[in-house]
Amino acid sequence: MNIPFRFILNRAVFYLFTLWAAITINFLVPRMMKGDPVTAYMAKYRGQISPEAEAAIRALFGLDKDKSLWQQYLDYWGLLLRGDLGASFSNGLSPVGDVIATALPWTLGLVGLATVLSFLIGTVTGAVIGWNRGSRADIIVPITTFFSTVPYFWLGLIAIAVFASTLGWFPASHAYDKGSAPEWSLDFIGQVVAHGALPLITILIASLGGWILGMRNMMLTVLDEDYITVAQAKGMPTRRVLWRYAARNAVLPQLSSFALSIGFIVSGTIVMEMVFSYPGVGKMLLDATSAKDYPLMQGLFLIITLAVLCANILADIAHAILDPRTRQSEA
Amino acid sequence: MTALEFRNVTKRYRVRGAQPILALDDVSFTLRERQTIALVGQSGSGKSTIAKILTQLETPTSGQVLLDGKPIPTRGRGLRAYRQQLRMVFQDPFASLNPYHSIRYHLERPLRLDDVVPAAETDAEVRRLLERVRLDADAVIDRRPHELSGGQRQRVAIARALASRPKLLVADEPVSMLDVSIRVGVLNLLAELQRDEGLGVLYITHDLATARHFSDEIMVLHHGRVVEQGAADDVILTPQHEYTRALRAASPDPEKHFASAPGIPDVRTANGGAA
Amino acid sequence: MTDTAAADMPATGIGVPETATVRTAMAEPPRRKSFWGQLAASFAMFRNPKSLAGLIIIGVFVLVAVFGDLIAPFGPLDKDYQALRQGPSPAHLLGTTHMGEDIFSQIVFGTRGVLVVGFLAGIMGTFIAVIVGVIAGYTRGWKSESLSALTNVFLVIPGLPLIIIVASQFEDPPLWVIALTLAVTGWAWGARVLRAQTMSLRNRDFIQAARANGESLPRLIFVEMLPNLLAIIASSFVGTVTAAVLGLTTLAFIGVIPISNLNWGTILFWAQSNGAFPNYWWWYVPAGLCIAILGVALSLVNFGIDEYVNPRLRSAGERARAMKKRGLSVTQAVTAVRTPSEGAS
Numbered sequence: 037m038n039i040p041f042r043f044i045l046n047r048a049v050f051y052l053f054t055l056w057a058a059i060t061i062n063f064l065v066p067r068m069m070k071g072d073p074v075t076a077y078m079a080k081y082r083g084q085i086s087p088e089a090e091a092a093i094r095a096l097f098g099l100d101k102d103k104s105l106w107q108q109y110l111d112y113w114g115l116l117l118r119g120d121l122g123a124s125f126s127n128g129l130s131p132v133g134d135v136i137a138t139a140l141p142w143t144l145g146l147v148g149l150a151t152v153l154s155f156l157i158g159t160v161t162g163a164v165i166g167w168n169r170g171s172r173a174d175i176i177v178p179i180t181t182f183f184s185t186v187p188y189f190w191l192g193l194i195a196i197a198v199f200a201s202t203l204g205w206f207p208a209s210h211a212y213d214k215g216s217a218p219e220w221s222l223d224f225i226g227q228v229v230a231h232g233a234l235p236l237i238t239i240l241i242a243s244l245g246g247w248i249l250g251m252r253n254m255m256l257t258v259l260d261e262d263y264i265t266v267a268q269a270k271g272m273p274t275r276r277v278l279w280r281y282a283a284r285n286a287v288l289p290q291l292s293s294f295a296l297s298i299g300f301i302v303s304g305t306i307v308m309e310m311v312f313s314y315p316g317v318g319k320m321l322l323d324a325t326s327a328k329d330y331p332l333m334q335g336l337f338l339i340i341t342l343a344v345l346c347a348n349i350l351a352d353i354a355h356a357i358l359d360p361r362t363r364q365s366e367a
Numbered sequence: 368m369t370a371l372e373f374r375n376v377t378k379r380y381r382v383r384g385a386q387p388i389l390a391l392d393d394v395s396f397t398l399r400e401r402q403t404i405a406l407v408g409q410s411g412s413g414k415s416t417i418a419k420i421l422t423q424l425e426t427p428t429s430g431q432v433l434l435d436g437k438p439i440p441t442r443g444r445g446l447r448a449y450r451q452q453l454r455m456v457f458q459d460p461f462a463s464l465n466p467y468h469s470i471r472y473h474l475e476r477p478l479r480l481d482d483v484v485p486a487a488e489t490d491a492e493v494r495r496l497l498e499r500v501r502l503d504a505d506a507v508i509d510r511r512p513h514e515l516s517g518g519q520r521q522r523v524a525i526a527r528a529l530a531s532r533p534k535l536l537v538a539d540e541p542v543s544m545l546d547v548s549i550r551v552g553v554l555n556l557l558a559e560l561q562r563d564e565g566l567g568v569l570y571i572t573h574d575l576a577t578a579r580h581f582s583d584e585i586m587v588l589h590h591g592r593v594v595e596q597g598a599a600d601d602v603i604l605t606p607q608h609e610y611t612r613a614l615r616a617a618s619p620d621p622e623k624h625f626a627s628a629p630g631i632p633d634v635r636t637a638n639g640g641a642a
Numbered sequence: 643m644t645d646t647a648a649a650d651m652p653a654t655g656i657g658v659p660e661t662a663t664v665r666t667a668m669a670e671p672p673r674r675k676s677f678w679g680q681l682a683a684s685f686a687m688f689r690n691p692k693s694l695a696g697l698i699i700i701g702v703f704v705l706v707a708v709f710g711d712l713i714a715p716f717g718p719l720d721k722d723y724q725a726l727r728q729g730p731s732p733a734h735l736l737g738t739t740h741m742g743e744d745i746f747s748q749i750v751f752g753t754r755g756v757l758v759v760g761f762l763a764g765i766m767g768t769f770i771a772v773i774v775g776v777i778a779g780y781t782r783g784w785k786s787e788s789l790s791a792l793t794n795v796f797l798v799i800p801g802l803p804l805i806i807i808v809a810s811q812f813e814d815p816p817l818w819v820i821a822l823t824l825a826v827t828g829w830a831w832g833a834r835v836l837r838a839q840t841m842s843l844r845n846r847d848f849i850q851a852a853r854a855n856g857e858s859l860p861r862l863i864f865v866e867m868l869p870n871l872l873a874i875i876a877s878s879f880v881g882t883v884t885a886a887v888l889g890l891t892t893l894a895f896i897g898v899i900p901i902s903n904l905n906w907g908t909i910l911f912w913a914q915s916n917g918a919f920p921n922y923w924w925w926y927v928p929a930g931l932c933i934a935i936l937g938v939a940l941s942l943v944n945f946g947i948d949e950y951v952n953p954r955l956r957s958a959g960e961r962a963r964a965m966k967k968r969g970l971s972v973t974q975a976v977t978a979v980r981t982p983s984e985g986a987s
Contacts, residue, residue, distance in 0.1 A: 057795045185937025190930030303802030337803045463847035467869040
């Protein structure tokens with residue numbers, strides 16, 4: 037397999053640049069606004085913060101006005117590279133990094149699973165619908181479009197109201213039963229699955245529409261191409277033409293938009309976690325926002341952006357491997 | 368008399384991560400008023416590059432382009448005057464007109480930009496141009512390009528090129544994308560206009576036969592170099608360079624007899640002698 | 643494509659140009675259209691059934707927003723202590739909240755918040771997208787590359803977390819600030835598409851011809867290129883408005899945007915905070931439905947534009963259905979041939 041090193045290098049440079057931009061935005065935002073809540077907090081907890089934590093918070097939020105902006109910027113980078121994201125106000129000043137680490141696996145599990153499933157189901161369904169153009173299956177398109185414009189959170193609320201509260205099929209919130217502790221036991225895993233079912237299904241329903249529509253449209257365009265007609269004229273079995281010729285070409289733009297839509301998926305997940313009280317980074321971000329826990333908010337933004345960038349890189353690599361043209365064309 | 372001279376022009380294109388492409392290698396020729404030069408060559412021989420340099424969409428890597436002995440102006444009023452003198456007819460009639468604008472608009476713009484006639488006479492001039500290329504002005508003037516056929520569009524493109532009353536015309540494969548049956552018509556129109564307006568025409572083509580039919584002088588381009596140059600009949604009838612010979616041999620000749628392979632009947636005798 | 647040189651032909655034969663004069667048998671010449679007439683004609687993209695349906699629904703919402711004072715029986719925060727948490731009734735069409743506020747009125751007044759911020763954000767976002775996208779597409783070299791990198795950065799950085807961080811810095815942001823924040827996180831998609839389209843347009847012959855004619859740069863961009871980009875710009879605008887509406891209601895629901903800006907998301911926020919789930923369905927269902935319906939309407943408009951731009955999408959289904967009626971299947975590998983006396987053979 038020919039690995040397009042040049043292309044990957046190109047993309048890597050871009051993503052590093054994006055990461056730098058995100059970090060710099062994170063640095064600048066609190067400095068452009070009033071830092072008052074932070075100062076008030078600092079005043080309140082004056083005696084209880086260690087000097088290192090206090091210095092870190094000052095550096096993170098630009099409270100050290102006596103230093104030049106550039107110096108603050110360098111200090112900020114110094115902290116980041118040491119892995120010190122500050123201390124979380126609303127979690128008893130435990131290090132932000134640790135706090136985030138408790139929530140991250142839950143989100144990755146839920147989002148990762150939901151995204152992959154949604155992409156696979158949506159793409160396959162879109163391919164079939166596109167192939168059987170004009171059939172009654174076309175009705176799926178408006179239905180899924182409706183569901184994709186319904187706001188994620190509302191769908192979640194309805195789902196809870198109907199399936200959890202009224203019908204009692206699934207638990208309404210959290211990742212596991214109250215009083216349980218995370219462990220690798222079958223019982224616990226069963227709880228995780230039960231609690232995760234509703235959020236997962238809700239995300240799936242809301243996001244399927246986009247994939248189906250995109251794939252269907254691409255299929256329609258590809259099916260007009262002459263090489264499809266040639267393949268059929270050669271006597272190739274329909275299944276083969278559909279999957280190895282048409283779908284394989286139609287899926288490439290889907291991969292690109294997959295990379296781009298990861299940002300939107302993250303947004304939807306954040307709200308979903310709030311609705312279901314799912315203990316992931318999204319809910320943590322929202323709790324931090326209402327508690328005005330700025331170190332935690334900033335740390336979360338960074339981690340989320342980092343995760344999105346990684347997902348993008350993976351999608352790009354997949355695209356490059358599948359499409360020989362990418363190696364030559366502009367990214 | 369206006370003369371445009373290419374003097375030792377070389378053009379190299381730099382490609383990221385690969386060898387530079389030598390599009391033109393030491394090309395020289397002179398295009399004068401009232402004269403037609405045909406530029407013949409296959410795809411990739413450099414023909415379009417010459418057209419782009421002439422219309423200043425590209426600049427030569429080395430060598431000079433001279434108008435009446437002086438280097439062509441590249442900016443300001445001089446550039447504007449140069450552009451008014453040399454116009455181009457593009458190859459693709461479907462792409463060279465803006466789908467959004469009417470035919471009237473396409474012809475009005477050059478008239479207004481170069482102030483060819485007073486504003487009040489613009490409409491009359493547009494109609495005159497359309498009649499000149501043998502189009503029915505009333506039928507065509509307010510239509511948009513997609514409502515016309517390929518041949519009609521190409522005639523509009525020619526009218527547009529003539530609007531500013533240039534002295535020199537570059538026709539980049541003007542009939543390659545038209546139906547074979549209407550090519551002669553458009554070419555004859557170009558020949559007639561060249562005679563009547565006294566234009567100098569650079570006729571770029573890959574078709575040797577129309578080159579001979581249409582022009583005084585032929586230049587054969589191969590991999591960016593001029594391999595043969597001379598009067599049209601001389602080049603066609605007595606080609607010196609082997610590439611020109613190959614080109615001529617590749618042109619279909621209805622007079623030529625094909626030796627039959629065993630088992631395949633001779634077309635002439637099979638049809639009762641009719642060739 | 644052949645010349646339609648049918649009528650009025652002089653002598654034919656080899657050597658005589660068959661089109662001595664091209665007089666074509668055409669329909670009556672069209673009336674001359676002014677520039678504005680042509681501009682209006684280019685909005686043909688909105689004439690297909692899908693777009694029309696979407697536009698009508700949006701129109702209804704706009705009317706509700708404009709005439710809200712006349713339509714709503716109560717003010718949004720008027721409290722009727724006699725009717726707490728009541729279901730729909732003739733007095734309160736959509737029931738009441740826990741404080742006796744009329745939910746129907748809240749929705750009517752909330753429409754204003756949603757539409758104003760949504761469209762404002764759409765306009766701002768599209769404006770940025772057009773400027774960045776078209777310039778990035780038209781220029782070359784480092785100018786284009788750097789604008790493209792800027793666009794990609796904003797595409798990749800996740801929107802909602804960024805908005806949350808920025809919005810939470812304000813105490814009580816005015817409408818236009820909210821709209822601006824939404825626009826800043828939403829312009830990148832349109833810019834990217836516009837850049838690609840402009841780049842491909844720039845190399846088209848008619849632009850080269852206009853340049854060779856000596857057209858000035860502003861004219862090239864605004865009069866020659868922009869009309870050909872209208873469909874993309876319209877689609878991008880609709881998309882940005884959709885994203886802004888969803889973003890706004892989500893932010894209101896989370897509570898990041900202060901409740902002084904009443905919109906449908908705020909209603910849901912109150913519903914959730916005050917224990918409306920799951921029983922008081924009249925409180926939370928209508929607001930969400932409104933968001934969904936507006937979203938569907940906007941999507942319909944976008945579908946209409948898509949089909950206008952890519953006719954394959956429009957006709958593919960129709961052709962297949964028409965063939966099916968005659969007993970032919972469009973996916974069959976073998977082309978079925980109909981004989982005159984029977985159906986498909």
